[in-house]
Amino acid sequence: MADPSVRLFLSCVSDEFGAYRDALRKALTGPDVAVKIQEDFKNRGGDTLKMLEDYIEHCHAVVHFLGDMTGSAPAAVSVDDLLKRRPGLEAELARRGFPREALNALTYTQWEAWLAFGLGKDLLIVEPAAGVDRGPRFDATEDSKTAQAAHRARLKAIDRYPGPPFTSVDNLVAQIVTSAVLDAPARARSGIEVGARAFRLWTFVFGPAGEPATEPSLDWLDLADAFEDGEPNLFSLLRWDYGLVETLYGRDDDLKKILDWAESGSKAPSARLITGEGGAGKTRLAAEAAKILRDRGWTAGFLPRRKNAFNFAVGDKGLFLILDYPEEQPARTAAILKDLAERKAAPYPLRILFLSRRPFLDWEGETTMLQGRFGRQEIAAPAPLSVRWLRVFSLS
Known part of the structure; x- marks a missing residue:
């Protein structure tokens, strides 16, 4: 893809929201939009948390799914290295009520939301409506629900709230495409040319560009x-x-x-x-x-x-x-x-x-x-x- 104007990251636990994330990625990816997910970095091997940090630092927004599963956690050494690289991030999270030991308990998916916040990126939080199907490997436990409840409370404490609960894939895509966060880049990549006997108009493209x-x-x-x-x-x-x-x-x-x-x-x-x-x-x-x-x-x-x-x-x-x-x-x-x-x-x-x-x-x-x-x-x-x-x- 040549020089997309918008880079997005979709953050979720695959066993819970993988199908929704993949459908959203397909709908959004196009000549103007690049979309990455956690597995793109995990599959490379190495320090996944650092790769997530590097991508999120240069992306436009993170779409974060809030559910009942937490996913896997990075190794303690990865968290230590991250906080050494970014001492300001640790200080800001501590100011927001995150003690050091709590940071060690964060999973990759939870870190994705906090990296977006700490790096000053737009964070779009989505959650499903009651009764919406989860993935076939969905297996929330009481511990994961408790951890997610704490995660949700910390996000709300910094005024980061989910939008209206999504009811389907189409409803989720519509929410993201029409969000105010993506309005500015959409406007920036639109233009008009008026010639002697011609009129050209191009607008921001979500998904594949047609003729x-x-x-x-x-x-x-x-x-x-x-x-x-x-x-x-x-x-x-x-x-x-x-x-x-x-x-x-x-x-x-x-x-x-x-x-x-x-x-x-x-x-x-x-x-x-x-x-x-x-x-x-x-x-x-x-x-x-x-x-x-x-x-x-x-x-x-x-x-x-x-x-x-x-x-x-x-x-x-x-x-x-x-x-x-x-x-x-x-x-x-x-x-x-x-x-x-x-x-x-x-x-x-x-x-x-x-x-x-x-x-x-x-x-x-x-x-x-x-x-x-x-x-x-x-x-x-x-x-x-x-x-x-x-x-x-x-x-x-």
């Missing part, structure tokens, strides 16, 4: 697929991309405002925020605007959420990009806002449309940098679905 998207997304689904065994699936029918009705009723003014803004003729890049409750029709409205603009020669559509790199050829009229729920895409949202703020003119009209459930006030801090080039548009929620419409669905 860049070559055009904005604007895919409409076949309405027939919203019916199952002849019966309408109402949840599918209400999705914007099924296009249940070809005309947007009651949205003429909203649509006109978007199109007028996009086609103002200005080469100054600008953004617009559409806010409204979930189900208010924000996404369908934006998609309709993109469809019209495409027909008029624009490169227009949604920024695909599952891509981390984008390389668009821009049409004659300009680029119209839609970010749905930008609050859930902090790295790319920050990159776009930063570029818009710094870029006073573009080779073509560049318009970014944000769709959010958050009110405009929640965005003021991020948008004042655009100095008047960030518009707002609130839309009302639609009326409740009538019985007449339900009958129309059933007869379709």
